[in-house]
Amino acid sequence: MTDPRPLPTAPAAPALTAPLTAVDRASAEVRRGGLVVVTGDDGETACLVLAAEAVTPTALQAVRLLAGVEPAVAVTARRARLLDLAAEQTEVAVIASDHPLTAETLRALAEPGAGVVEHGLTAEPRALATPAGAAVQLMKVARLLPAAVIAPVPAVGEAEAAAWAAGHDLPRVAAADVVAYEETAARTLALVGDARVPLEGAENARILAFRPADGGTEHLAILIGEPDPGQPVLARLHSECFTGDLLGSLRCDCGDQLRGAIEAIGKAGAGVLLYLAQEGRGIGLVNKLRAYTLQDEGYDTVDANRQLGFDDDERIYAPAAEMLRRLGFGSVRLMTNNPLKVEQLARHGITVTERVPHVFPSNPHNLRYLQAKATRSGHLF
Numbered sequence: 001m002t003d004p005r006p007l008p009t010a011p012a013a014p015a016l017t018a019p020l021t022a023v024d025r026a027s028a029e030v031r032r033g034g035l036v037v038v039t040g041d042d043g044e045t046a047c048l049v050l051a052a053e054a055v056t057p058t059a060l061q062a063v064r065l066l067a068g069v070e071p072a073v074a075v076t077a078r079r080a081r082l083l084d085l086a087a088e089q090t091e092v093a094v095i096a097s098d099h100p101l102t103a104e105t106l107r108a109l110a111e112p113g114a115g116v117v118e119h120g121l122t123a124e125p126r127a128l129a130t131p132a133g134a135a136v137q138l139m140k141v142a143r144l145l146p147a148a149v150i151a152p153v154p155a156v157g158e159a160e161a162a163a164w165a166a167g168h169d170l171p172r173v174a175a176a177d178v179v180a181y182e183e184t185a186a187r188t189l190a191l192v193g194d195a196r197v198p199l200e201g202a203e204n205a206r207i208l209a210f211r212p213a214d215g216g217t218e219h220l221a222i223l224i225g226e227p228d229p230g231q232p233v234l235a236r237l238h239s240e241c242f243t244g245d246l247l248g249s250l251r252c253d254c255g256d257q258l259r260g261a262i263e264a265i266g267k268a269g270a271g272v273l274l275y276l277a278q279e280g281r282g283i284g285l286v287n288k289l290r291a292y293t294l295q296d297e298g299y300d301t302v303d304a305n306r307q308l309g310f311d312d313d314e315r316i317y318a319p320a321a322e323m324l325r326r327l328g329f330g331s332v333r334l335m336t337n338n339p340l341k342v343e344q345l346a347r348h349g350i351t352v353t354e355r356v357p358h359v360f361p362s363n364p365h366n367l368r369y370l371q372a373k374a375t376r377s378g379h380l381f
């Protein structure tokens with residue numbers, strides 16, 4: 001095969017890097033149980049934020065002391081409705097109590113099966129692009145349960161709240177930057193690695209790694225043969241599945257789909273497989289394991305996501321579209337059974353000339369999962 005040819009890569013604009021970095025720092029902080037400040041527009045009260053799943057009595061006490069009031073908990077509207085706490089159409093619900101919330105109650109609000117939710121709770125609706133809404137979104141970015149302990153920062157306006165955060169040595173992030181994070185990250189992908197890796201079923205393969213400007217997890221493109229950018233390129237978008245791809249889990253069809261796609265593209269002679277860092281349809285591996293526990297209790301794959309407060313599918317397709325564009329492929333023949341992937345790629349500016357079915361035999365462990373994909377998520381088998 002010929003030597004890998006260099007591919008164009010775009011340097012990230014500094015204006016995009018600073019907000020991404022702020023979100024990345026805040027995400028790392030909440031993952032280790034720390035406090036962060038989320039600011040909003042000038043008229044909005046900034047929030048002190050802590051991951052509900054990481055809450056401890058000590059952390060809760062720290063929030064009380066810093067804010068000077070009792071904290072509340074922000075959850076997705078989906079989760080609030082399951083708790084019979086949100087009547088209105090809203091994106092996020094802020095749950096408050098008529099008595100101090102304990103760490104156990106907070107955990108029970110966040111996670112199904114974690115305990116009994118007590119009485120005396122009320123919920124207020126909030127839009128996503130508010131500090132409370134962005135606090136929940138920050139948990140999703142951090143791949144934690146989408147529930148945040150929040151308390152108002154004793155400061156007026158964004159500048160004063162930012163100064164308050166700095167004075168208390170707390171990371172600060174703007175709500176708008178959290179909400180825009182995934183789309184912004186996709187715009188900053190840079191090609192950071194490119195090597196020839198012969199694969200079983202496709203010896204003429206290269207792996208290219210694309211890294212977002214905040215240093216987040218890379219998405220990979222597996223380029224097989226030399227696809228003609230002038231023609232629709234045979235393409236597979238594969239979302240990472242540690243259990244299926246690496247361990248050969250029989251609970252899903254991912255392992256077969258991954259190896260089957262490489263083999264099929266290899267046979268066809270040329271094409272691309274994007275290996276996207278979107279484990280568990282974008283909820284992360286730990287949350288996927290929680291969803292599996294719920295599925296063992298009787299929920300299907302869609303309802304398990306919803307019980308945890310997530311949407312059915314949390315993936316976004318901006319990184320995939322950006323990588324295809326960077327590789328010079330504006331038009332694809334997409335190997336998928338998922339109509340949403342076709343729709344979303346088109347929405348992000350890639351022409352899908354054809355959907356190529358990508359079906360593999362079921363086994364006794366994944367039959368129910370595949371049936372749920374067909375009946376609940378509209379997958380075409």
Ligand SMILES: Nc1nc2c(ncn2[C@@H]2O[C@H](COP(=O)(O)OP(=O)(O)OP(=O)(O)O)[C@@H](O)[C@H]2O)c(=O)[nH]1
Nearest residue numbers: 238239240241252278279280281291301336337338
């Ligand atoms: N949340 C959740 N994710 C799952 C579950 N089972 C598998 N997954 C994830 O679902 C994703 C499957 O991705 P794909 O095979 O690319 O996509 P798809 O939506 O099934 O569509 P196809 O292109 O037809 O295969 C991977 O990220 C898996 O980790 C589950 O029960 N719950």
Ligand SMILES: [Zn+2]
Nearest residue numbers: 241244252254
């Ligand atoms: Zn899987």
